[in-house]
Amino acid sequence: MIFITRKHEFCASHRLYNPNFSDEKNEATFGLCNNKNGHGHNYVLEVTLSGEVCEDTGMVFDLKELKKLTTQEIIAKVDHKNLNVDVDYLSGMIPTAENLAIKFWEILEPKITKGRLHEIKLYESERNYVVYRGGICEPTI
Amino acid sequence: MIFITRKHEFCASHRLYNPNFSDEKNEATFGLCNNKNGHGHNYVLEVTLSGEVCEDTGMVFDLKELKKLTTQEIIAKVDHKNLNVDVDYLSGMIPTAENLAIKFWEILEPKITKGRLHEIKLYESERNYVVYRGGICEPTI
Amino acid sequence: MIFITRKHEFCASHRLYNPNFSDEKNEATFGLCNNKNGHGHNYVLEVTLSGEVCEDTGMVFDLKELKKLTTQEIIAKVDHKNLNVDVDYLSGMIPTAENLAIKFWEILEPKITKGRLHEIKLYESERNYVVYRGGICEPTI
Amino acid sequence: MIFITRKHEFCASHRLYNPNFSDEKNEATFGLCNNKNGHGHNYVLEVTLSGEVCEDTGMVFDLKELKKLTTQEIIAKVDHKNLNVDVDYLSGMIPTAENLAIKFWEILEPKITKGRLHEIKLYESERNYVVYRGGICEPTI
Amino acid sequence: MIFITRKHEFCASHRLYNPNFSDEKNEATFGLCNNKNGHGHNYVLEVTLSGEVCEDTGMVFDLKELKKLTTQEIIAKVDHKNLNVDVDYLSGMIPTAENLAIKFWEILEPKITKGRLHEIKLYESERNYVVYRGGICEPTI
Amino acid sequence: MIFITRKHEFCASHRLYNPNFSDEKNEATFGLCNNKNGHGHNYVLEVTLSGEVCEDTGMVFDLKELKKLTTQEIIAKVDHKNLNVDVDYLSGMIPTAENLAIKFWEILEPKITKGRLHEIKLYESERNYVVYRGGICEPTI
Numbered sequence: 013m014i015f016i017t018r019k020h021e022f023c024a025s026h027r028l029y030n031p032n033f034s035d036e037k038n039e040a041t042f043g044l045c046n047n048k049n050g051h052g053h054n055y056v057l058e059v060t061l062s063g064e065v066c067e068d069t070g071m072v073f074d075l076k077e078l079k080k081l082t083t084q085e086i087i088a089k090v091d092h093k094n095l096n097v098d099v100d101y102l103s104g105m106i107p108t109a110e111n112l113a114i115k116f117w118e119i120l121e122p123k124i125t126k127g128r129l130h131e132i133k134l135y136e137s138e139r140n141y142v143v144y145r146g147g148i149c150e151p152t153i
Numbered sequence: 154m155i156f157i158t159r160k161h162e163f164c165a166s167h168r169l170y171n172p173n174f175s176d177e178k179n180e181a182t183f184g185l186c187n188n189k190n191g192h193g194h195n196y197v198l199e200v201t202l203s204g205e206v207c208e209d210t211g212m213v214f215d216l217k218e219l220k221k222l223t224t225q226e227i228i229a230k231v232d233h234k235n236l237n238v239d240v241d242y243l244s245g246m247i248p249t250a251e252n253l254a255i256k257f258w259e260i261l262e263p264k265i266t267k268g269r270l271h272e273i274k275l276y277e278s279e280r281n282y283v284v285y286r287g288g289i290c291e292p293t294i
Numbered sequence: 295m296i297f298i299t300r301k302h303e304f305c306a307s308h309r310l311y312n313p314n315f316s317d318e319k320n321e322a323t324f325g326l327c328n329n330k331n332g333h334g335h336n337y338v339l340e341v342t343l344s345g346e347v348c349e350d351t352g353m354v355f356d357l358k359e360l361k362k363l364t365t366q367e368i369i370a371k372v373d374h375k376n377l378n379v380d381v382d383y384l385s386g387m388i389p390t391a392e393n394l395a396i397k398f399w400e401i402l403e404p405k406i407t408k409g410r411l412h413e414i415k416l417y418e419s420e421r422n423y424v425v426y427r428g429g430i431c432e433p434t435i
Numbered sequence: 436m437i438f439i440t441r442k443h444e445f446c447a448s449h450r451l452y453n454p455n456f457s458d459e460k461n462e463a464t465f466g467l468c469n470n471k472n473g474h475g476h477n478y479v480l481e482v483t484l485s486g487e488v489c490e491d492t493g494m495v496f497d498l499k500e501l502k503k504l505t506t507q508e509i510i511a512k513v514d515h516k517n518l519n520v521d522v523d524y525l526s527g528m529i530p531t532a533e534n535l536a537i538k539f540w541e542i543l544e545p546k547i548t549k550g551r552l553h554e555i556k557l558y559e560s561e562r563n564y565v566v567y568r569g570g571i572c573e574p575t576i
Numbered sequence: 577m578i579f580i581t582r583k584h585e586f587c588a589s590h591r592l593y594n595p596n597f598s599d600e601k602n603e604a605t606f607g608l609c610n611n612k613n614g615h616g617h618n619y620v621l622e623v624t625l626s627g628e629v630c631e632d633t634g635m636v637f638d639l640k641e642l643k644k645l646t647t648q649e650i651i652a653k654v655d656h657k658n659l660n661v662d663v664d665y666l667s668g669m670i671p672t673a674e675n676l677a678i679k680f681w682e683i684l685e686p687k688i689t690k691g692r693l694h695e696i697k698l699y700e701s702e703r704n705y706v707v708y709r710g711g712i713c714e715p716t717i
Numbered sequence: 718m719i720f721i722t723r724k725h726e727f728c729a730s731h732r733l734y735n736p737n738f739s740d741e742k743n744e745a746t747f748g749l750c751n752n753k754n755g756h757g758h759n760y761v762l763e764v765t766l767s768g769e770v771c772e773d774t775g776m777v778f779d780l781k782e783l784k785k786l787t788t789q790e791i792i793a794k795v796d797h798k799n800l801n802v803d804v805d806y807l808s809g810m811i812p813t814a815e816n817l818a819i820k821f822w823e824i825l826e827p828k829i830t831k832g833r834l835h836e837i838k839l840y841e842s843e844r845n846y847v848v849y850r851g852g853i854c855e856p857t858i
Contacts, residue, residue, distance in 0.1 A: 051193055108353050144297075145295075210811065
């Protein structure tokens, strides 16, 4: 069992707010991130797979394939976009890093055909990041 | 003569377009950065002063003061904002990294009272940055 | 279950030695870190919480709150300090990265009211870091 | 139980190919990494130990010792080398990051006398890395 | 006058030696870098242009164009290659970082049609880099 | 003319104060850095030489030599030290980054026998750094 990770980047804008909240509650909950006209980030996305090393290739999964898959299914749809407006699969969702990571997991997980998806790590900035590992209950970051 | 630099960060969204251009020309000129609903970045701003070292303090300029000045005059106004809409001093300007750097120079330069402003360096991402040194014609980055 | 992390920094000095050891044993055990007049580091502290994502906010825990808590309880007391002398809660302790991480855990853990503290990661330099996860016996870094 | 990590670097060249594959299959499997005359990387190796903190020293393991051990047993043999040709313990092996990490584990693990080896993390570039934790079946990265 | 920079990466192998030197002299001159079977690096290349900001676009030069140019003329020819053997324009040259930077300048400089090439910065590792600015005699890094 | 740079690191403690100042003035001038028992940093030192590339070697200066020189003359004397107390050549000096950079220049400059010393860059943290280029009056950072 070994873990392999590939890092991607995208830049996007978002605004954090819940349409069911009052302005005051949105302000109290989301602070600066609730700015009406939005703000943005250079996101960093790390996708980790786990699996057995194939003896013939010395690899778990072809990283070229993983790069292609992640670029096509995720990056191409969020890079240089407004996450509240432009992305079909985020429609109706508050675009926090937590929700993005979970959604990215749901998109990639069924498409991994060799090994399995182990972790989605998403940096919103150098100071903040989230990690998601599917519905596992064990806190084994 | 010595140079001292302090690094700051802010996150903001923007859209690059010229209202006098046709949609086609905006698309051709600004590409992905012309996305109608904007996108965003974690900007990194480095402010460099030059000056003589004061014998009594071993410093050119009090970095606490420089931090306060930059935070107040620049960062507080652009952090968690939409650069096309929310910032008075950017009004009517295409918010490219080039234009931001020049504007930041114009704001800070007259407020430096000891030493002088030497350079504004602005990273839009880890892959792109601009450097501005005022109206100097010599290419001495 | 998701994990969220916030990164902080502080700079401090320390000296590693055990007052019960002879000078020779301190030298052999702690090497350069035993320098009598101390040395110092830019420490990086990452605090990770785990929890369920709240549907109404898309967040596990308000990062503004976590930042405030960590700054107040930890950073304000160690930043620009001598860890052997200036910090009440480190009194009588050899200020290794290991001991600091355990102490930071003990301070923060009871104060996390939503989700739970999952991990303290402390970099002493870019080359050395420690990870602590409370009294767990499973090595699940 | 605490985890301590030390980071090392080495630069090396390699070519990925399986002598039992046809040229076409090597090309399809390894892509650019199959370049006949090789290519290279600045590798980053992180070695993590787990253990109890010793009350007398505040440390799990003497990092000076770990540095010496890793340098002697691993770094000195791969740094500024061609991994396909120059390294005895890699002979007959496809030098993927996966295989290197497993081999480094096998070399270090029996030599750790206090605490135990928890993890080998190997970056081939800033974009790709692998993690190995021995024969454990639980995916607890 | 403003400066804009774009960062690129490539990984390659090389061996430093002068065929006119004896083995002993090559060893004494190039040390570990003279390993007969080569070694390699993840190189980082920063290309900086200088110029006036165009009022209509807020840009000096279209970075998409610069990216395309650098990728085509330089990166595509050195990435995943052996710099001693695989690269036409390096033939007969000792592939030190110094020589690479000068060669990259000679290739790009005549192709910059707006603004002008100001600087080539090439990192061989995080610890070593070179800067070249054409035949200028003034040491204005 | 080309520029080559080598990066070094050291960790040290210091206290900023002027013995001729009152406590109040020291506090007002140096703020947190005036903590009586000191604090510390992981410093990063970049030494840059300029010179002509030697045709026979493709190098300006043997980086192995530069590394040896910088380690011996500077790093060995400040690493894991208290800069106010332990370092002969800093005696009687306020150990600001500015003063350290100037002193390091004065030590290295006469010892460079091929090419010449162009720049000393010293990071006190990721947020602050200084650059010194000798007695040059032109602000050509």
